[in-house]
Amino acid sequence: MINEVYSFALKNALDEIRNICPDITHAFMFREDGEIVIGDQNTPEKNIVQAVNAFEGIFEKADSIGHVECITLESSNGRVNVFFMNELYFLIVTSRNADMNYVNTVTHVLIPTILRLVEKICPAPLKSNSSLTETRPEPKPETPIFEESEEPEPLRESIEESEKSVEPETTPDLLLPEPPVNQLIVENLGGLLVPSDTVRIDSAILAQWEELYEDKKIEEVEIETFDGKKTTCKVKPIKDSKYDGKGTVQMPEKIQSTLEIKKGELVRAKPIVE
Amino acid sequence: MVKKKKSFQEEVTAVAEPIATEEMTRTSDFRANLEEIKTWNGVIGYILRNTTSAAIDLKDPTKIIDYAILSSSALDAAEELSTFFDLGKVKHIVVEGKDIKVLSLILGENKISVFLEKDADCEKVLTKLR
Numbered sequence: 160m161i162n163e164v165y166s167f168a169l170k171n172a173l174d175e176i177r178n179i180c181p182d183i184t185h186a187f188m189f190r191e192d193g194e195i196v197i198g199d200q201n202t203p204e205k206n207i208v209q210a211v212n213a214f215e216g217i218f219e220k221a222d223s224i225g226h227v228e229c230i231t232l233e234s235s236n237g238r239v240n241v242f243f244m245n246e247l248y249f250l251i252v253t254s255r256n257a258d259m260n261y262v263n264t265v266t267h268v269l270i271p272t273i274l275r276l277v278e279k280i281c282p283a284p285l286k287s288n289s290s291l292t293e294t295r296p297e298p299k300p301e302t303p304i305f306e307e308s309e310e311p312e313p314l315r316e317s318i319e320e321s322e323k324s325v326e327p328e329t330t331p332d333l334l335l336p337e338p339p340v341n342q343l344i345v346e347n348l349g350g351l352l353v354p355s356d357t358v359r360i361d362s363a364i365l366a367q368w369e370e371l372y373e374d375k376k377i378e379e380v381e382i383e384t385f386d387g388k389k390t391t392c393k394v395k396p397i398k399d400s401k402y403d404g405k406g407t408v409q410m411p412e413k414i415q416s417t418l419e420i421k422k423g424e425l426v427r428a429k430p431i432v433e
Numbered sequence: 434m435v436k437k438k439k440s441f442q443e444e445v446t447a448v449a450e451p452i453a454t455e456e457m458t459r460t461s462d463f464r465a466n467l468e469e470i471k472t473w474n475g476v477i478g479y480i481l482r483n484t485t486s487a488a489i490d491l492k493d494p495t496k497i498i499d500y501a502i503l504s505s506s507a508l509d510a511a512e513e514l515s516t517f518f519d520l521g522k523v524k525h526i527v528v529e530g531k532d533i534k535v536l537s538l539i540l541g542e543n544k545i546s547v548f549l550e551k552d553a554d555c556e557k558v559l560t561k562l563r
Contacts, residue, residue: 185518206517213513216506217528223499224530224548231529232511235521239514252518 167342167425172273173199180265182257184237188247191218191227196247210250214241242266245274338381338429339371346402347422348409354393358382359409360428362396368430379431382408388418391431463543464488466561475553477533480504480546491548500535503528504546507537527555538562 173186177199187198189211198207214230221227227248230241237257241250249270253262341364348359358380368377380394392414397403408428415421460483467479471490478491480501489497511526525538529551536555537546540562547558 209517210514213510213517217503217510220499220503220506221530223496223503223533224528224535225532226530227528228531229529230510230526232514232520232526233524234511234515235524237518237520239518239520252520 168277169197169273170199172269173197176265176269177201180253180257180262182254182262183251183266184254185252186250188249190247191221214248242270244271245278247274338432339368340427340429341406342425343406343408343428345415345420345422345424345426346407346409347415348411353411355411355413357393357395357411358414358428359395359397359402361403361406363404364428365394365396372430372432375432377430377432380428381431382410382414382418383427383429384418384420385425385427386419388420390414390417394430459541460486460543463540463545463562467545467547470547470558470561473553473557475550476558477548477550479548480544482544483542500546500548503535504537504544507535507546508539508544511537525559 169188173188177183177186185199185202185206187202187207187210188196189207190196193211193215195204195207195211198204214227217227217230226243227241228243230239232239235255237252237254238259239250239252240263241248243249249266251262251266253259341360343360360380365377369375378393379391381389381391383389397407397409399409402409408426418426420426460481463481467481467488467490470476471479477493478489478500480491481488482504489501491497491500507526507528508523511523515521515523523539525536528535528537532551534549534551534553534555535546536549536558537544538559539545545562547562549555549558
């Protein structure tokens with residue numbers, strides 16, 4: 160789940176939908192290429208993967224019926240509904256006695272609204288999600304709906320205030336694409352030979368950034384906390400397979416201290432392209 | 434995602450050698466019903482398969498292979514999803530595209546897919562088949 164962090168808002172939405180519609184036993188979202196966007200907290204990722212794989216044959220021949228817009232499965236103990244909205248497939252499993260009018264009303268109103276909202280909040284990432292599927296550029300993110308840790312804010316020299324660049328990505332004019340913003344979870348990076356000015360990020364994310372910028376090597380990255388503290392540092396791919404592909408950024412203690420964050424917290428990262 | 438190879442090996446023939454008279458009668462009934470359904474407005478065609486034979490009647494013969502694979506994939510997906518989510522016996526699955534929808538179900542040993550225009554009434558078809 161490359162996009163799991165960016166999907167935080169959607170995950171909350173799915174969980175809330177399940178709260179108000181207890182008849183929904185499972186809910187998750189995926190793309191046609193099989194990439195899982197998000198799942199509710201009660202559905203193990205393994206089950207989601209199996210379920211998404213089950214649709215592969217259908218999607219392969221979907222052109223013959225004009226692209227899959229909806230799938231409905233009726234079984235003796237419940238049903239599965241899959242809807243296509245905003246370039247994503249949204250799957251819900253409901254119990255046999257579910258009031259489908261209510262469920263449909265909730266899901267068909269809430270989910271598109273949330274997707275639109277997320278798209279408005281972070282236009283660049285979501286647009287690239289939909290429009291760059293063929294070239295698979297970058298995974299998304301950016302959703303200021305998080306509540307970050309509430310630490311005090313003594314400013315340090317290397318930290319800039321965020322107000323200048325709150326919306327740097329709304330001017331889609333120039334030569335280079337806007338820098339994609341990825342939300343990542345902070346992991347510790349330690350060791351004797353670890354440079355204190357370098358963070359490590361998923362190799363897949365770096366590759367997508369480089370692809371987006373026509374194979375320019377990304378050597379620096381801007382890290383921003385949800386409190387608005389920013390710093391620029393060097394970046395390298397994660398070496399430890401335990402952390403690679405998990406939506407994490409490995410960060411030396413010094414940078415964590417500069418940003419006043421710690422392991423487990425979320426930050427935004429975007430490439431710096433000269 | 435792991436690729437799942439599916440082959441649609443059934444031959445497109447008329448109903449072949451009867452194995453059991455009762456089963457053949459049932460299959461014949463389904464065929465008769467499907468023939469009638471096919472005359473309805475908005476019905477594009479059908480595929481009927483069982484262990485010994487397959488019958489396909491579609492308005493556009495160039496789509497036979499695609500529709501056959503889609504039909505087979507839909508029924509496989511239905512079985513798998515029903516197992517993953519512990520939903521019990523599959524009743525039917527409807528795959529809706531922008532232009533066409535496919536209603537697939539298993540009745541006895543017969544796997545049936547009916548291809549309909551987007552606005553056609555699936556419930557009416559289901560009622561007729563059951």
